[in-house]
Structures are given as structure tokens and as C-alpha cells.
Amino acid sequence: MATKPRSESAVNALRMIPTKWAVILLGILIVYVVLQPRLNQWFGWNLPSVASMVGDEKPAKATNKKGESTKNETSRNDTAKPTKKGNDVEPDLEKESNPETASSKKKPAEKTKTAEEADEEREQPISTLGKSQNNNPSQPTKTATKPKNESDESDPLYGFLTEVGRNRYESPAGLVYGPGSEEGHRLKHIARHLEDQPDRPGSHGVFKGSMKAFLTTIDEGYARAKKGAKGTTKKEDDGLVVYEITFEKAIGFIGGEAGGRKKNPATKKLRLVVRGSNVITAFPF
Amino acid sequence: MTAPLIYVESCPVCGDGLCRIRVCITDQRLNGCVLCDECEAVWTDPSLQERVSRKPDADDPQCPGCGQSLWSKNAHWANIGEVCLLGWYDRVRVVSAKEG
Ligand SMILES: [Zn+2]
Numbered sequence: 001m002a003t004k005p006r007s008e009s010a011v012n013a014l015r016m017i018p019t020k021w022a023v024i025l026l027g028i029l030i031v032y033v034v035l036q037p038r039l040n041q042w043f044g045w046n047l048p049s050v051a052s053m054v055g056d057e058k059p060a061k062a063t064n065k066k067g068e069s070t071k072n073e074t075s076r077n078d079t080a081k082p083t084k085k086g087n088d089v090e091p092d093l094e095k096e097s098n099p100e101t102a103s104s105k106k107k108p109a110e111k112t113k114t115a116e117e118a119d120e121e122r123e124q125p126i127s128t129l130g131k132s133q134n135n136n137p138s139q140p141t142k143t144a145t146k147p148k149n150e151s152d153e154s155d156p157l158y159g160f161l162t163e164v165g166r167n168r169y170e171s172p173a174g175l176v177y178g179p180g181s182e183e184g185h186r187l188k189h190i191a192r193h194l195e196d197q198p199d200r201p202g203s204h205g206v207f208k209g210s211m212k213a214f215l216t217t218i219d220e221g222y223a224r225a226k227k228g229a230k231g232t233t234k235k236e237d238d239g240l241v242v243y244e245i246t247f248e249k250a251i252g253f254i255g256g257e258a259g260g261r262k263k264n265p266a267t268k269k270l271r272l273v274v275r276g277s278n279v280i281t282a283f284p285f
Numbered sequence: 286m287t288a289p290l291i292y293v294e295s296c297p298v299c300g301d302g303l304c305r306i307r308v309c310i311t312d313q314r315l316n317g318c319v320l321c322d323e324c325e326a327v328w329t330d331p332s333l334q335e336r337v338s339r340k341p342d343a344d345d346p347q348c349p350g351c352g353q354s355l356w357s358k359n360a361h362w363a364n365i366g367e368v369c370l371l372g373w374y375d376r377v378r379v380v381s382a383k384e385g
Pocket residue numbers: 296297298299300301302303321322323324325326
């Protein structure tokens with residue numbers, strides 16, 4: 001046991017005052033001893049420890065110990081929240097200097113398309129379209145029924161369409177892709193169906209292949225549907241014509257939230273919505 | 286912050302689209318309608334009872350209130366406040382943007 005002469009003199013001093021006051025003072029002392037290190041940590045104060053006030057003992061060993069641990073840890077221990085935060089406890093001094101880093105780090109911005117992003121896309125030149133290919137790694141890849149021709153993909157017309165007017169492009173079967181839609185151009189709009197949108201409510205049909213392959217498939221389906229070939233249907237709805245075409249092989253899968261719940265089943269069907277010969281949209285369903 | 290997605294239901298015309306609330310502000314007046322974000326079918330309100338026909342030569346769907354293109358700069362997807370102003374809040378679903 002280490003001797004504590006200063007502490008004993010303090011006790012002697014206490015004996016000299018009435019008991020009631022001694023009890024009150026002791027109470028205050030205990031509260032102070034308990035609170036002092038915490039107050040220092042919480043508010044950045046520099047209150048002296050009782051030990052250092054009473055004597056010249058190594059000041060506030062306990063205080064320092066706590067002080068060295070991170071603020072995060074202390075407050076976590078105090079509140080004992082059963083959150084993920086516990087995983088962030090690291091003896092990393094930089095973290096202490098910026099406790100917000102830890103919590104802000106924990107929110108990886110999920111990639112969902114915002115209205116703003118869509119508006120930006122609307123402004124993009126049509127020539128950037130061929131770049132947005134289906135690169136969804138979570139989907140099983142059935143490789144290339146149609147070989148991908150890089151030069152065709154960087155060509156805004158995909159080596160497939162013919163310009164027939166300002167920003168209007170015609171396919172061999174006579175479908176016209178022109179300005180319109182939220183994205184600003186029908187080609188940009190249908191390009192949305194080259195990638196899944198797993199968080200989108202309902203279904204989102206995804207074509208598996210390049211944009212050129214998609215355009216070719218749409219054309220093939222349109223040519224068949226116009227003739228009323230087997231495996232096609234046509235429905236008119238207030239100026240819109242909705243064609244449904246069944247292909248021999250799968251052309252894509254059902255994405256979106258609903259498709260995801262069913263484990264993204266493959267599909268052989270394409271729905272094509274046109275107004276006259278103008279394409280409004282097309283997607284596997 | 287990503288704006289929440291507000292929609293009525295999946296589109297009865299094309300099946301893949303979402304019927305969403307589109308608003309247009311003309312002469313300080315808020316016009317609302319329902320627009321499919323896939324096939325561009327338009328309805329006057331979330332009951333989806335009344336379709337709004339498009340002029341045959343129009344490239345874009347038109348606002349039933351003022352006739353402007355619903356893709357014009359005056360129009361946008363309604364936010365929750367606008368949906369409330371239109372009195373349609375109890376007829377839509379709101380999907381908040383995912384976090385983590
Ligand atoms: Zn639709």
C-alpha cells in the first residue's frame with residue numbers, strides 16, 4: 001500500500017468540521033471524482049483531478065487512461081448502443097480527430113438513378129449511347145449469340161440505322177427512333193433496358209446483348225408482328241400500338257424489384273410500343 | 286439525397302412502366318397528371334380512369350392542363366409536397382431512395 005500523507009491530512013481536516021457538513025462535502029467530492037474525467041472528455045475542459053489537487057501524486061492516471069481511448073469508444077460504452085458502430089472501434093488517432101468520418105463512411109451511396117441523373121442523361125449527345133452496355137455482373141452471361149462489333153457500337157447509328165431527319169433514325173424494317181422521352185431520345189430510352197434496375201418497383205425487362213443486337217431483335221420482331229406471324233400479338237390503345245413477340249430463344253431477363261424476387265427469370269418475349277412507325281419503347285417482358 | 290420515387294402503380298398499358306405523377310407549372314398554376322415513364326400514356330388523375338389523348342403529330346406526351354410537352358422544362362416528376370397540393374397523397378406509393 002502506498003502511503004498517501006496528503007490524503008490523510010485531508011481526512012484529518014474533515015474530522016474537524018461537523019459530521020453533517022463532512023458527509024455533504026464527501027458526497028460532493030465523490031461526485032466530482034466520478035464526473036471530472038468525463039466532463040473533461042465531453043467538453044474538452046481541463047478540470048484538475050482530486051488527486052492532483054490534494055497532493056502531488058501522479059495526476060489522474062485513470063483520467064489519462066480514459067483520455068487516451070477514443071471519444072467514440074467512451075460514448076459508445078456509456079450509451080451501449082447495439083449498433084454496427086462497434087465495428088468501427090479502432091485505435092486510430094486520426095479517427096478521433098474527426099469522429100464524423102466514421103459514421104459518414106458507413107453510408108455507401110447506393111447506386112440508384114436519381115431524377116437529376118436522368119435529366120443529365122437527357123442532355124447527353126446521342127453519340128454516347130453505344131457506351132451503355134449491359135455489364136451487370138450478377139447476371140449469368142450467355143455469350144454472344146451475336147458477335148459484338150466495337151466499331152458498330154461506337155457508331156451512333158450502330159451500323160444499323162439510317163438518318164432520315166434531324167435526330168431521327170430509321171431501321172431496316174421501317175421503325176423510326178426520334179427525339180422524345182425523358183431521356184431526350186428514344187434510343188437513349190430503350191438503352192435503359194440494357195441494364196437492370198434492381199431497386200425499381202415492378203418489373204424492368206432487360207435485354208441481354210449489345211445495343212445493336214437489341215435494335216436488330218426489335219426490328220426482327222416488328223417485321224414478324226406487322227405480318228401477324230405466329231407468336232406475335234398486336235393491341236391498339238389510344239394511338240399506341242403494343243406488339244408482343246415471342247422469340248425462339250431467350251432474349252433477356254426480368255429485372256427490377258419484381259424480377260429480382262423471382263430470381264430474374266429469362267424471357268423470350270419482347271414488347272414493342274409504337275405510335276405509327278415511331279418507337280416509343282421496347283423491352284423484354 | 287435522392288428524391289423518393291412516387292408512383293401510382295405499374296402501367297396497365299405497357300406493363301413495365303410506372304404510372305408517376307407529372308406536374309407542370311404554367312402561369313404559376315400547378316397542373317398534375319399521371320404519366321407512364323415507359324410508354325408515356327397519360328391519365329388525368331391517379332384513378333387511371335381517364336386517358337389523355339395525344340395529338341397525332343405530337344412527339345411528346347402533353348399536359349392535360351396546358352397542352353405543353355410533359356418533357357418540357359416546365360414539367361417534372363412531382364415531389365411529395367406537390368402530390369399533397371394536388372390532393373393525391375393517399376393515392377400514391379412512395380419509395381424512398383435506398384441507403385446502405
Ligand atoms: Zn406504360
